[in-house]
Amino acid sequence: MNYNTLKKEAKVVIVGGGFGGLYTAKGLKNSPLQVTLIDKRNFNLFQPLLYQVATGSLSPADITSPLRSILCQNKNTQVLLNAVIDIKPNDKQIIVDNHQSIPYDVLILATGVTHHYFGNDQWETFAPGLSNIEDALEIRNRVFMAFEAAEKENNPIKRQAWLTFVIVGGGPTGVELAGAIAEIANNSMKGNFRNFDPKDAKILLIEGLERVLPPYPIELSSKAEQELCNLGVTIHTKSIVTNISEDTIVVRKGEKHEQITSHTILWAAGVKASSISKILAERTGVSLDRAGRVIVEPDLSITNFPDIFVIGDLSNFSHQDNKALPGVAPVAIQQAKYVAKLIRKRLKGESLPSFIYKDYGSMAIIGQNKAVADFKFIKLSGFLAWFIWISAHIYYLIEFDNKLVVLVQWIWNYFTQGRGARLITENNKKDK
Amino acid sequence: MNYNTLKKEAKVVIVGGGFGGLYTAKGLKNSPLQVTLIDKRNFNLFQPLLYQVATGSLSPADITSPLRSILCQNKNTQVLLNAVIDIKPNDKQIIVDNHQSIPYDVLILATGVTHHYFGNDQWETFAPGLSNIEDALEIRNRVFMAFEAAEKENNPIKRQAWLTFVIVGGGPTGVELAGAIAEIANNSMKGNFRNFDPKDAKILLIEGLERVLPPYPIELSSKAEQELCNLGVTIHTKSIVTNISEDTIVVRKGEKHEQITSHTILWAAGVKASSISKILAERTGVSLDRAGRVIVEPDLSITNFPDIFVIGDLSNFSHQDNKALPGVAPVAIQQAKYVAKLIRKRLKGESLPSFIYKDYGSMAIIGQNKAVADFKFIKLSGFLAWFIWISAHIYYLIEFDNKLVVLVQWIWNYFTQGRGARLITENNKKDK
Numbered sequence: 001m002n003y004n005t006l007k008k009e010a011k012v013v014i015v016g017g018g019f020g021g022l023y024t025a026k027g028l029k030n031s032p033l034q035v036t037l038i039d040k041r042n043f044n045l046f047q048p049l050l051y052q053v054a055t056g057s058l059s060p061a062d063i064t065s066p067l068r069s070i071l072c073q074n075k076n077t078q079v080l081l082n083a084v085i086d087i088k089p090n091d092k093q094i095i096v097d098n099h100q101s102i103p104y105d106v107l108i109l110a111t112g113v114t115h116h117y118f119g120n121d122q123w124e125t126f127a128p129g130l131s132n133i134e135d136a137l138e139i140r141n142r143v144f145m146a147f148e149a150a151e152k153e154n155n156p157i158k159r160q161a162w163l164t165f166v167i168v169g170g171g172p173t174g175v176e177l178a179g180a181i182a183e184i185a186n187n188s189m190k191g192n193f194r195n196f197d198p199k200d201a202k203i204l205l206i207e208g209l210e211r212v213l214p215p216y217p218i219e220l221s222s223k224a225e226q227e228l229c230n231l232g233v234t235i236h237t238k239s240i241v242t243n244i245s246e247d248t249i250v251v252r253k254g255e256k257h258e259q260i261t262s263h264t265i266l267w268a269a270g271v272k273a274s275s276i277s278k279i280l281a282e283r284t285g286v287s288l289d290r291a292g293r294v295i296v297e298p299d300l301s302i303t304n305f306p307d308i309f310v311i312g313d314l315s316n317f318s319h320q321d322n323k324a325l326p327g328v329a330p331v332a333i334q335q336a337k338y339v340a341k342l343i344r345k346r347l348k349g350e351s352l353p354s355f356i357y358k359d360y361g362s363m364a365i366i367g368q369n370k371a372v373a374d375f376k377f378i379k380l381s382g383f384l385a386w387f388i389w390i391s392a393h394i395y396y397l398i399e400f401d402n403k404l405v406v407l408v409q410w411i412w413n414y415f416t417q418g419r420g421a422r423l424i425t426e427n428n429k430k431d432k
Numbered sequence: 433m434n435y436n437t438l439k440k441e442a443k444v445v446i447v448g449g450g451f452g453g454l455y456t457a458k459g460l461k462n463s464p465l466q467v468t469l470i471d472k473r474n475f476n477l478f479q480p481l482l483y484q485v486a487t488g489s490l491s492p493a494d495i496t497s498p499l500r501s502i503l504c505q506n507k508n509t510q511v512l513l514n515a516v517i518d519i520k521p522n523d524k525q526i527i528v529d530n531h532q533s534i535p536y537d538v539l540i541l542a543t544g545v546t547h548h549y550f551g552n553d554q555w556e557t558f559a560p561g562l563s564n565i566e567d568a569l570e571i572r573n574r575v576f577m578a579f580e581a582a583e584k585e586n587n588p589i590k591r592q593a594w595l596t597f598v599i600v601g602g603g604p605t606g607v608e609l610a611g612a613i614a615e616i617a618n619n620s621m622k623g624n625f626r627n628f629d630p631k632d633a634k635i636l637l638i639e640g641l642e643r644v645l646p647p648y649p650i651e652l653s654s655k656a657e658q659e660l661c662n663l664g665v666t667i668h669t670k671s672i673v674t675n676i677s678e679d680t681i682v683v684r685k686g687e688k689h690e691q692i693t694s695h696t697i698l699w700a701a702g703v704k705a706s707s708i709s710k711i712l713a714e715r716t717g718v719s720l721d722r723a724g725r726v727i728v729e730p731d732l733s734i735t736n737f738p739d740i741f742v743i744g745d746l747s748n749f750s751h752q753d754n755k756a757l758p759g760v761a762p763v764a765i766q767q768a769k770y771v772a773k774l775i776r777k778r779l780k781g782e783s784l785p786s787f788i789y790k791d792y793g794s795m796a797i798i799g800q801n802k803a804v805a806d807f808k809f810i811k812l813s814g815f816l817a818w819f820i821w822i823s824a825h826i827y828y829l830i831e832f833d834n835k836l837v838v839l840v841q842w843i844w845n846y847f848t849q850g851r852g853a854r855l856i857t858e859n860n861k862k863d864k
Binding site: 041042059081144193421 | 473474475491492493494496497498500501504505510511512513514530532565566569576577580581583584621623624625626627835836837840841844850851852853854855856857
């Protein structure tokens with residue numbers, strides 16, 4: 001392995017203020033290094049709860065924390081609000097959007113992923129994905145606007161098109177969205193309309209493989225399907241989307257093509273690396289996987305450039321069990337802590353053994369009192385899994401940024417089935 | 433006075449889901465009338481706290497409540513999400529944006545006001561006003577983005593332009609914005625930047641008349657000016673804005689013109705009636721005041737049309753003390769209750785004496801522990817006024833929609849000086 005001794009006051013540049021970037025900066029606190037964290041946004045986003053913003057349970061501020069206040073005590077760290085437009089690995093510089101160049105001795109890239117239409121980018125207008133706060137607000141607007149449009153529509157066939165919700169992709173995000181929309185229809189909207197019963201809403205979940213939550217153990221997939229069915233969600237497995245237009249989605253199952261009329265189609269079917277990975281590949285020759293993620297070395301650096309690290313969802317680390325680690329927060333956090341430790345070692349001219357991911361299990365939420373959890377040594381579903389899911393998230397949020405408010409909001413929502421954050425905001429500010 | 437007996441099951445159409453419209457609908461609950469409430473938005477906005485969204489203390493959902501859930505128990509009321517584009521008083525119909533016509537027996541207009549540039553609409557781009565949720569998010573983005581830009585700017589003169597905040601208008605909204613931005617600079621942003629001290633921010637409040645809070649007693653204006661000064665706000669009274677461009681505002685004070693360089697200019701200097709008042713005037717011949725508000729009769733109906741009522745900020749009621757009632761929530765609520773009562777009387781063929789506004793006083797907040805309150809029999813300022821202000825608002829929010837979360841958020845903010853809702857969201861969703 002190739003490593004070099006870092007001088008004191010070396011410049012560490014971190015791109016991305018997600019879990020990977022933030023935990024790297026935190027891990028370098030009180031070191032003699034000069035750290036710069038660059039992000040296009042001024043906040044960290046708690047991605048696991050993004051679907052709760054998209055479905056009106058939480059507000060954007062509930063699941064975001066200002067980067068500056070998180071890093072306020074890191075006196076050696078400056079936060080810059082910029083987008084990175086180029087990397088010059090031989091000059092050890094990155095170029096940001098105002099064409100300023102920022103020198104580095106160590107560079108950490110942690111810009112994550114966005115959603116992906118597999119070559120059908122024209123579908124995005126009709127079927128938005130869920131990667132950031134604006135996506136979540138767009139989805140929130142569409143879901144609640146659909147119920148409003150249904151109330152105004154007197155033609156029953158047209159009304160049913162407004163009350164049909166199609167979610168493409170049966171991974172955790174798709175399952176969470178389908179479950180939450182079913183609960184909106186069954187509970188939150190009860191008695192809210194005069195022209196229809198919100199329970200008449202049809203929620204369809206489309207998955208290409210043979211079961212929902214494909215990476216989970218088969219018994220948890222079955223549990224999830226059962227609980228979604230109980231909520232009134234119709235699941236189509238082994239079903240491939242062949243076309244999406246303004247109000248129609250075409251699904252192929254075996255030889256059969258089915259056309260579904262719906263005004264609210266949501267995309268949760270795939271991710272690709274953020275665009276920085278392509279730039280990195282061009283400048284360094286590093287290999288990318290099919291989703292554009294950067295193939296990293298056992299120490300999370302890239303081939304021939306021991307001073308450039310790629311961590312979190314943006315990286316493909318396949319040195320453990322010969323398959324890429326999943327794109328989840330625990331991976332990003334453990335990788336960040338590893339890289340920070342490695343950099344500190346290099347200050348002393350020392351090294352570290354390869355990165356090893358410690359997998360504590362995974363969870364997906366389906367609805368109130370309903371979740372599945374795979375803790376390796378035990379598999380759980382139902383209320384207990386839900387309770388562990390919500391406790392873990394509350395614990396994390398409170399530890400991270402003292403978001404007590406979210407706890408109160410959740411307790412409130414639990415007892416009232418309320419969706420207080422269901423405001424439709426859109427771009428109609430001018431026509432008051 | 434001209435009034436007529438209403439038949440049972442008469443159609444009551446309310447336009448506007450603010451305090452006026454909502455309290456009218458609530459006042460008609462359990463009546464035999466068929467009530468339709470029409471609004472362009474799906475929520476009621478608690479306008480008195482809008483500046484707290486604009487300055488990152490609260491989230492939009494904290495100060496909004498879904499109209500449908502508020503009116504869920506009003507079985508005789510339907511909510512429609514529409515904009516009204518025309519009124520046909522002789523056919524007793526209104527026309528909504530999908531060109532559907534909706535018949536009424538009684539029409540209540542309560543669409544409120546928006547901000548106003550007195551013939552200089554081109555200033556809006558450079559100096560946004562604060563009328564709705566989108567305005568508040570736009571102002572929030574600009575304020576927090578200015579600090580971010582200052583961190584990236586190495587030229588001290590250019591940096592000062594980012595750290596200069598100009599608020600035009602010394603009424604309650606202007607005072608609240610100036611005070612809140614001063615607290616952001618002095619407290620919330622402490623230690624957040626590496627290139628400047630946020631305390632170096634300059635906050636200017638521009639007022640055309642000779643004191644801030646002109647409608648308040650002179651001693652409360654003085655108190656407010658003193659407390660703003662203590663926060664570091666510079667007040668320019670008797671100062672008229674003569675021009676606003678992208679980064680410059682020109683202010684005339686007597687003979688002197690001063691040019692101020694600032695990237696963050698906010699407008700809080702005037703309001704005008706929503707556009708429906710013009711349509712109403714054309715169709716009914718009713719008189720409007722200079723701000724476009726509808727001059728109403730002593731029973732809040734309009735001349736020659738006893739079945740059309742105009743209430744809240746949209747109306748000009750001058751039958752008490754010969755001056756128009758102020759555009760505040762208590763006026764709208766009392767007028768709504770009056771109209772609902774009058775309509776119920778008409779069901780029985782009875783009438784009501786003229787509307788009389790009961791004024792319990794007014795309050796304006798300047799910052800933490802700082803407010804002024806004029807309760808007629810007693811004038812208060814400082815901590816006590818602040819405590820009454822915040823208690824009244826918490827009481828109201830909890831009574832209205834059980835927004836316990838806001839209470840927790842406020843207690844939290846009080847002790848931490850935090851601005852958790854300072855996320856900058858803008859229109860950059862595509863360039864991930």
